[in-house]
Amino acid sequence: MFMVVGVILLAIGLVLAFMGIGAEHHAAGAEGAHHAAGAGASAEHHGSPIWLKRLIISLWHSNVYFTGIAVVGTVFVAINYVAYAGWSIVVKRIAEAFSAWLLPGAIIMLVVFGVGLINHDIFHWTMPGIMDPKSENYDAVIAGKSGFLNLPFYVIRMVVYLAIWWFFSERLRKLSLEEDQMGGTGFWDKSINVSALFLVLFAVTSSMAAWDWVMSIDTHWFSTMFGWYVFASWWVSGIAAITLCAIFLKQAGYLPFLTSNHLHDLGKLMFGFSIFWTYVWFSQFMLIWYANLPEESVYFNQRLGGFDGKYTWLFFFNLIINFAFPFLVLMTRDAKRQMIMLKLATIAILIGHWLDFYLMIMPGTLKGDSGFIIEIGVALIFLGAWLTLMTRRLSQASLLPVNHPFVDESIHHTT
Template sequence: MIEERLSISKRTSNRFLFMIGLGLVLMIVGIFITMNSTGHHGGGHGEEAAAAAEGGHHAITWVNRLFSNLWLNNVYFIGIAVIGLFFTAVQYVAYAGWSVPIKRILEALSAYLPIGGILLLVVFLIGKHQLFHWTDETLYIKDNANYDPILAGKQAFLNEPFYLIRMVIFVGAWIFFDWWLRKQSIGEDLNGGLEYYHKSIRISAIFLVVFGVTSSMSAWDWVMTIDSHWFSTLFAWYVFSSWFVAGLAATTLTAIYLKQAGYLKVLNSNHLHDLGKFVFGFSIFWTYLWFSQFMLYWYANLPEEVVYFQERFHGYDGHYTWIMFAILFLNFVFPILLLMTRDAKRQMIMLKIVCFVVLFGHWLDFYQMVMPGTLRGESGFGFIELGTLLFFTGIFLTVFTRKLASASLVPVNHPFLEEAVHHHV
């Protein structure tokens, strides 16, 4: 098999840079608009701020909105990046042959991890009080008016030094395993033989155990602790499923674009069919977890557990109600209806439409996980939201395409390459 090298045009690179620049400009415009609009409301907002301060919260400002969006987008894209690594490892331990044509796409997705890790650290250190209620030190002082016995009971786990140590360990472990697997992959391209493949299986097996622990705990740390009184034993699975479907959609879209650009000659409609089945199947898996979490809490009707869904369905004058129904439509109804048939899963146009919708749908899913706990009823969709989404998308696409271009798109010495060429479903 002949090597295929991706060539990224100057025009494409400039588009990504333009996306980053436009994102920054929109964020700045959004900040000025938010500052002016909050400044004009006068007394009403002053009363709201006083009430919020009494309830242990700070008044919502453009700073809260900016940091909430930075956190939301970074966690979303880190998830897609680590799914590239996770799915690569799954293919190795499953001795899968069908996935060889998409292997380099999966490897390239994880290029965002180092940048995402640094941004995660910076955003937390600067904006922790805007994002996480539990970072207020007065909550743990017994004689203080803000003392919170529930959070005081969680202090052994929810404290900043331990939180930061966990963050560095999680992202550091993912980056290390990504580097280790990529090293074997490139070595196999250069030297051939089965040694690299067998070593990759062993590395993948270790990583999957590490990932099982770190992905669960990162979901608790980075998302669930925003609503620091609330907890769900299903939540780690729920966050993983949202990341996973988004990662599968990103992989499928990339494969289609590369195929349409004349690359990935080994990729055929059978591979697309398999990718379509994964997007279809795991959209149902995500829905199953959504329903399981919702139904169990609704049925048990325990106030400390139901509050999460009360806020999102009925709270803040129904501010988030439409989002809850929108994510069910975008992430379940839409992909199920469009990818139901065998033919639909083999058509590039159908897969493209579904993947774009699913990527936005799961971004919206993270929006509803983050915003009620940070911005309460003051969130919205404006220049700050659009700007941060464009900014992060531009960064992600820049590092992703560069890594994709740094090695052959087809792993030429992969032992299952021949099987992949003749793959049929």
């Protein structure tokens, strides 16, 4: 259903964009956009036609979002292993199933990046001659980053990130299934060691992926907090997705051992990390605003008033839907134990952080020419495909890891 609706919206959006409806360029208020993109951005509509450019960037945007949620499932499992946590075993298989998207997501990531290279639609630093002092496209600031931002090294890094995430996800999944078959504590011990190594590698690769996939879109701009910011957005979205899936499975009769105590803990994680995301958001914004340095403040200038104020409403709505709403809805103990309240919070968080990534990506790529019909259509197609793969993996094993050493603790968990 999601995919069908998504295809319809995508078709409508592409037709409207192809006809030029709603595609007027927002040049006013974009002071600093040229500075942020680099000297080669003087041609306002360089690259692919706007309908194709929106499609390419929408594919990148949604895939970064859903791939992040997919790997967070593995991170959730790994954290609970190294913490010797027992409460989460009831929802462990849900988190494991998320990684079914990692391999397709990796392929899509590489393909979309390659397509985006044709007309340099996603990353300005890939423009020909931008690092060549003899070229008219030369940009000294970007050229100074050539040791990091060069195609061979970039592609190698991308493959390494995705390969690490996929390998450890599959390894933990395999150990979990073998534990179901043979029992004993040996698989649990191995899983702890695998999880510890994975978390160390993920701490590095997730931050670097955030720099590569999102921050390097605004090539002149940088933030030392950006890795944490993207991780916080991925993490709280992943917890929300685990919670929402658990609720739907419980209501369908598939998780008899899931109780309000488990939901309470998931609700506390969403509540706490919504605050953490806001802390990182505010710290990043406050420091840049206070310093008022042109190379840093341009990022927020574009999102607060640039392009005729196109993104201003979204800038403030981002705080409302990702902080104020979940904070107020999940503030009380009872709210964290009620499915209806958790549904409201999880859906708001998932939509809100998709919009958060929209706000990170669109101003630096499409400037004032972004929209929502194509973007929502692509997101719904991704959602349908993601759910199809996730539920297929979910159906391939028992929803309760029957031989996990802490399964009884999880069943009788109380808060």
